Amino acid sequence: MRGAGILLPLTSLPSEYGIGDFGPEAYKFAKFLHDAGQKIWQVLPMTTIDPGCGNSPYSPTSAFAGNHLLVSPEILVEEGMITADELKKLSAKYDFTKNPERVDYESARTFKTEILNAACKHMSKGDMLDFEAFISETEWLEAFALFSVIKQVNGGAAWYKWPDDLKHRDPSALKKFKEEYSEEISRQEFYQYIFFRQVKALHEELKELGIEIVGDMPLYVTRDCADVWENPGMFDLDEDLNPVTVAGVPPDYFSETGQLWGNPCYKWDVMEKDGFSWWIRRLKNLLSMFDRIRIDHFRGLAAYWAVPYGEETAKNGEWIDVPHEKFFAALKENFPTMPFWAENLGIITPDVEELRKDYGLPGMLVLHFAFGNPADNPYAPHNHTRDSVVYTGTHDNNTSRGWFENDATEDEIKNFASYIGRDVMDGYIFTSEVTRLAVSSVADTAVIPMQDYLRLGAEARINVPSTPSGNWEWRMTVDAIPDGLADRIKAACKLYGRI
Numbered sequence: 001m002r003g004a005g006i007l008l009p010l011t012s013l014p015s016e017y018g019i020g021d022f023g024p025e026a027y028k029f030a031k032f033l034h035d036a037g038q039k040i041w042q043v044l045p046m047t048t049i050d051p052g053c054g055n056s057p058y059s060p061t062s063a064f065a066g067n068h069l070l071v072s073p074e075i076l077v078e079e080g081m082i083t084a085d086e087l088k089k090l091s092a093k094y095d096f097t098k099n100p101e102r103v104d105y106e107s108a109r110t111f112k113t114e115i116l117n118a119a120c121k122h123m124s125k126g127d128m129l130d131f132e133a134f135i136s137e138t139e140w141l142e143a144f145a146l147f148s149v150i151k152q153v154n155g156g157a158a159w160y161k162w163p164d165d166l167k168h169r170d171p172s173a174l175k176k177f178k179e180e181y182s183e184e185i186s187r188q189e190f191y192q193y194i195f196f197r198q199v200k201a202l203h204e205e206l207k208e209l210g211i212e213i214v215g216d217m218p219l220y221v222t223r224d225c226a227d228v229w230e231n232p233g234m235f236d237l238d239e240d241l242n243p244v245t246v247a248g249v250p251p252d253y254f255s256e257t258g259q260l261w262g263n264p265c266y267k268w269d270v271m272e273k274d275g276f277s278w279w280i281r282r283l284k285n286l287l288s289m290f291d292r293i294r295i296d297h298f299r300g301l302a303a304y305w306a307v308p309y310g311e312e313t314a315k316n317g318e319w320i321d322v323p324h325e326k327f328f329a330a331l332k333e334n335f336p337t338m339p340f341w342a343e344n345l346g347i348i349t350p351d352v353e354e355l356r357k358d359y360g361l362p363g364m365l366v367l368h369f370a371f372g373n374p375a376d377n378p379y380a381p382h383n384h385t386r387d388s389v390v391y392t393g394t395h396d397n398n399t400s401r402g403w404f405e406n407d408a409t410e411d412e413i414k415n416f417a418s419y420i421g422r423d424v425m426d427g428y429i430f431t432s433e434v435t436r437l438a439v440s441s442v443a444d445t446a447v448i449p450m451q452d453y454l455r456l457g458a459e460a461r462i463n464v465p466s467t468p469s470g471n472w473e474w475r476m477t478v479d480a481i482p483d484g485l486a487d488r489i490k491a492a493c494k495l496y497g498r499i
Contacts, residue, residue, distance in 0.1 A: 004439060004489075004498040005040025005214070006033060007395065008450040009057075009462065010070050011103055014478040017111060018096045018104035022198040023072030025478070027205060032481060034209040037490035037499040041206065042214040042447050044395060044462075044472075046070060046199070046289065050224070052156070054469050055105050058218045058296070061148075062226040064140040064285050066195035069108050073115050075198055081119040081127070090114050101459075103473045113191075120190045134193045140226075140281070145188035146174065147226035149181050158224035160241055167241065169229070199289050214341070214447075215290035217283075219297040220247050220263035227278075228264060234271055234278060235264040236306070245306035248314035252347050258305070258314030259466070265306050268322050276330045283335065291339060298342035298361075299352045301327065328359055341389055345369075357387070365390040365443060367434050368397050371408075371415040380419075381441050390443040392434050392452050395462040399451040400434050401427030402458030431455045440496045453489065454480055 013020030013029060020026070033041055045057035046067050053059035057067070073091070076082045094107045123131060135141060147159065154162050165173035178185060206213050221227050223243065228235050236244045247263040271278060286293050295301070302324050307317035332338060342356045344363040356363055365388050370379035377383060384390060392400045398407055404427040408416075417424050420437070424430045431452050438446045451460040454476070463471040493499045 002444055002496075002498045003039035004446045004448070004493045005038050005042055005212075006036075006450050006453065007042040007391070007447050008476070009044040009395070009472075010046060011044075011057075011472065012450070012462070012475050014100065014476055014480075015072075016096060017073060017091065018094070018108035019069050019112075020103070020475060021070045021072045022202050023074045026072075026202055030202070030206055030209055030211060032486055033211050035486040035490070037493045038211065039498075040212050040214055040445065040447060042294070043216070043290075045216045045218060049105075050222075051105060051109070052224075053222065055103075055472050056463075057216075057472065059222045060218065061151075061222070061224065062140070062144050063221050063282050065144045065192055065226070066199065066289075068116060068191040068195050069105070069112050071112055071116060071191070071194050071198055073112075075201075076115065076119050076194070080124070081122055081194075082115060086118055087115065090118065100477050101475055103475055105473075116191050116194060117187060119194065120187055130197075131190065131193050134196070135189055138192070140285075141189055141192060142185075143230040144192070144226045145185045146178065147229055148188045149184045150177060152184070153181065159229040160223070167229075196288070203289060212291035213289070214292045214294060215286055216294045216296060217286060219295065219300045220261065220266075223262065223264050231278065234267055236267055237264060243309040245317075246309050247300070248305050248307050248317060249346075250305050250317060250319075251315055258317070260307060260311065260314040265304060265320075268327075272323050272326060276327055279327070280330065280334050283331070287335075287339065292341060293339065294341040294343055295361075296343045298344050298356065299346075299348055302349075302352045302355050324355060328355070332359065345394075360387070362387050362389050362445065364388065364394075365441070366393060366397065367391065367438055368393045368400070368403050368407075371412045371419065374415055374419055381437050384441045384443045386442055386444050388441075388443040389445040389447055390438045390441045391447050391449070392431075392438050393449060395449070396465050398458055398461050399449065399456050400431040401452075401455055402461055403427075404430040406458055427457065428455050436492065439492050439498065446498065450476060453485060 011020045013025045047060035245265045248260040251258040305317045342361040374380040
């Protein structure tokens, strides 16, 4: 069934408090999607983020916990968990108006924590019962809350730099810590309670509007992560909990030294023994928020590139097979509809594509990659296949206008002009034309970044891979969507059979 959607991270929504969240602008955008005939809202990971990792949603401190910066203060007021006066008083300490087009992570982090702490003190009896039920039903919560507070008490140090008794999870040390910091641990649990309460409400609203929300799952977790600390036996660590191998990709024509990510590799043989239960729990948790999940670095579920810890580049790694037949059989048993998309960009070997197709998982097509040599390029529209999701660009690409103005080669621009049969004089025209190519593609699903519908330039880029700072900050302004845009998007989708 053909359909279309828009890619826009929650953090990129307008808001009065420095970062996009689950508040009024999210519901306003949901209505815009509905009015534009869209069936999908694709977002980025909503798991916890770490300022030490550049606030990247792909470097979470937990595979399960949600990013409490996405909690809406306005909804807390609506639900009676804080008063309007409290919100006004707490927000008055911050200047969230200084740059509405960029996320202010530092101020948002402090402010949202203050607001949630205030709400925690005002729980009604009914809220308290709901909170207690959430705690009892959420098996990962206690370890994550404990991890978060120990990290705070140790000045934000990574868990592998904690005192040995806490680093190695000595039961008596953990018991003593829980008793001493019980209030702080409870607050961390409360943040998660509110996060999941608000994301559930937004998810239900989208269902009412006939819109699916597509989330994103990074394949790996970072070393300084609650999951690695809690379950070190699932990761390739030595007796002192240092990595033995870390993840990356080998050298290719993009990089002579490959990419060294540094995430600890999984011990797939250990995970296989209990039926891959951690993965099943992880995906079930994500599917409580999303209707579908894009699996980042999908090829790592067939085989992964393992590099000895301490290497300076990814050159000296080796491919290690994943027990993918058993893993995907477990997924199929637990998720019969297999509601997953496969990120299969870059150099993908035939076995990875065979695995994707065997389980009916749509792959990705990116038009920015199509015009160096279109004839036999799989990203060029005439080579598209139906079992795909086509994008103009992704969160890792420049905007389409930015790509045309800054990144495209002369050959790519000439080839694009020949492809559409007209000269392309500027980035605005290119953006309109490449968006039309995506929507008209034979691919079952077309997803367009919101920046392209707004025809924004490089200033609106979300991420520049392999750069440590300045990413994940772009925000849409409150008045960015022009009158009539929803109608124009809807008309194009109707013309090409996506409605």
